[in-house]
Ligand SMILES: Cc1cc2nc3c(=O)[nH]c(=O)nc-3n(C[C@H](O)[C@H](O)[C@H](O)COP(=O)(O)OP(=O)(O)OC[C@H]3O[C@@H](n4cnc5c(N)ncnc54)[C@H](O)[C@@H]3O)c2cc1C
Ligand code: SF4
Ligand code: SF4
């Protein structure tokens with residue numbers, strides 16, 4: 040079957056923070072651009088970000104991009120690329136100012152400048168003391184940022200394909216990327232969107248786990264599409280557990296609560312972080328705080344009837360501060376934890392939050408793959424930015440506020456690389472004959488499958504397996520068993536059956552197609568976690584490499600662009 | 613728990629019908645959205661939009677026992693059985709609980725929902741005092757869920773001509789912004805018997821807004837500015 044085709048200079052898949060920042064750049068440069076999103080742009084999960092955007096503006100106390108860079112490298116447990124980190128930290132202030140010029144409703148200081156709050160792992164003078172670096176709009180920073188970027192795109196007349204789901208990457212025999220296949224939800228129509236340059240900004244994949252702060256739509260589609268097209272994923276063992284998800288609900292309570300002065304208590308009312316991180320205490324980096332919490336729970340100092348959560352105290356901040364700086368948190372606590380934080384502490388547990396790994400990219404947003412002897416050969420026509428990409432600025436552990444920074448900086452950088460590529464490569468290559476083959480066979484399989492399991496059943500099993508075999512603490516035997524299980528589940532996912540066969544807004548079909556991506560991400564994560572026999576950042580295992588069997592990874596860029604290398608040392612906070 | 617849900621699939625149904633469901637809930641199921649996901653596990657053809665499950669994305673607005681709201685932050689314990697679920701009123705239904713929101717977004721776009729300021733951009737941020745910034749509270753938080761506009765009788769009758777409460781709230785969000793320079797142009801854009809003046813202050817919109825915003829007040833402020841301008 041031949042599919043209808045539409046052609047553009049550029050296709051952007053994803054309209055979250057990264058996709059919208061890129062789209063703006065592309066639209067304003069006069070190119071023909073199609074921006075696809077599974078949901079109306081302002082419903083992308085960037086909308087849920089709470090705490091802030093990291094940038095060394097120095098509005099509160101002295102700050103410098105070099106300190107921001109140091110904190111990020113240290114936070115990454117020296118697994119982040121120092122060239123990309125330098126680039127991000129240097130560009131950040133400029134992009135935050137620009138966002139302000141676009142109309143972002145930042146909170147303000149008396150002198151009219153943007154208000155900044157302290158956040159975990161961000162420090163002054165190379166780790167000396169906490170610094171106020173997180174630029175925020177109350178605890179609704181992501182909402183404010185996403186709407187502002189969308190609004191600016193309305194001004195730029197960006198062309199959106201809303202409620203279109205990209206299904207597969209189109210590559211030719213040379214490996215060049217020529218667009219995507221996509222499904223229009225309302226009509227069920229499938230099309231090839233042919234592009235001379237394609238950007239993935241599809242966000243995270245927290246839904247591979249049972250309990251996560253991520254939205255239903257965070258299903259790792261970009262990673263699934265890339266992997267199916269033969270592009271290896273990077274650093275997939277590194278999943279961030281955010282210390283403070285609402286126990287039982289998974290909904291996030293921002294680290295900004297601790298930034299504003301809240302702290303964690305165990306069942307004895309002890310402020311236990313003083314033991315684990317004497318300097319930064321509750322504002323140590325997330326991997327450290329989450330492990331401390333898991334240890335408290337494991338050793339019987341958890342609170343609640345089952346001793347399975349800890350308490351986040353903030354009533355001492357007073358109702359004025361809470362209502363001014365953390366109004367959303369108060370709302371969430373009332374709704375999802377049945378408590379009012381003005382009076383009572385919030386029950387919290389470490390909850391899956393952020394994917395440090397992703398589609399391998401360099402600091403220009405170009406996707407890279409190992410080829411011949413080159414570990415980082417550029418894939419022509421293919422770009423990635425935001426949470427789906429691994430630039431890699433977050434390494435083994437991301438610092439809070441650095442994702443929104445990443446979206447702005449690398450969203451824009453990727454768009455600029457695309458503009459340059461389009462200028463230098465004016466022609467349009469022919470689509471391969473089998474451009475839509477993978478997509479069509481996936482769809483046909485779903486239409487014809489009999490006696491398969493339901494999508495919900497397989498997905499539930501995947502989430503439970505990831506949660507129990509790939510948690511905060513990881514063990515060689517459970518990981519090995521996890522690999523076996525997840526391979527079995529991936530196999531079952533290829534035989535799911537849907538009852539709904541309608542063409543119109545068939546959400547059963549969408550969920551089945553999303554499951555293909557989820558299992559791709561789950562399998563990559565479990566296999567990578569099993570293979571990396573060391574503890575690093577968010578990846579904590581009980582064993583170590585034995586002599587000689589250390590794996591060979593894509594080399595970490597230790598050389599920054601202009602700054603001096605930040606040499607590895609023991610990480611304490 | 614018992615539900616009655618509006619079902620319509622134009623691909624196979626001649627006309628819409630209410631279908632009954634009786635579903636066993638898990639002790640962790642707290643919100644209406646949790647129950648809908650349970651139902652969907654049994655009947656995968658039930659179609660609805662959802663994403664964030666915490667009331668910030670605006671996807672799952674629907675009519676719940678006669679009142680517009682977001683399924684993900686509506687507590688099951690507060691609902692009378694059988695729970696009646698219908699798509700948002702007044703908008704064309706695409707399928708089941710999914711409505712066509714194009715008209716709603718068109719009205720939003722019509723108010724020029726972006727900051728207009730033609731001064732050369734400064735090197736750093738534009739300054740704004742905390743007082744000036746406070747003017748935006750209660751405005752910028754809108755999640756474009758359409759609960760308000762689809763509860764407004766004036767919007768039902770004139771969805772193509774009346775901007776509706778959501779769009780007007782956003783119009784005022786930019787008028788109220790000390791950084792925006794287009795107040796006159798924005799007021800011109802609204803000075804029209806339909807675009808603004810179809811609002812008769814019935815306040816349905818305030819009642820419906822799941823984010824506790826107050827479009828009626830914003831509309832009142834715009835009307836005040838228009839009056840001030842003519843005297
Ligand atoms: C609750 C919460 C709070 C957070 N708070 C902060 C914070 O304070 N500071 C910070 O720095 N970070 C924070 N983070 C992390 C940060 O918000 C995310 O990493 C970031 O927003 C991801 O942005 P994105 O643009 O990469 O993707 P998203 O915003 O998730 O957008 C993905 C886009 O891709 C589209 N898409 C996906 N798949 C497809 C497909 N197949 N076809 C078409 N379109 C597709 C979606 O529709 C969507 O438009 C938070 C995260 C969460 C979950
Ligand atoms: S107050 Fe105005 S906008 Fe709100 S419901 Fe009434 S008529 Fe509609
Ligand atoms: S004003 Fe309230 S009800 Fe109306 S769209 Fe915005 S958030 Fe929804």
Ligand code: FES
Pocket residue numbers: 662663664665666667668669670671672673682683684685
């Ligand atoms: S699912 Fe996002 S508002 Fe309900």
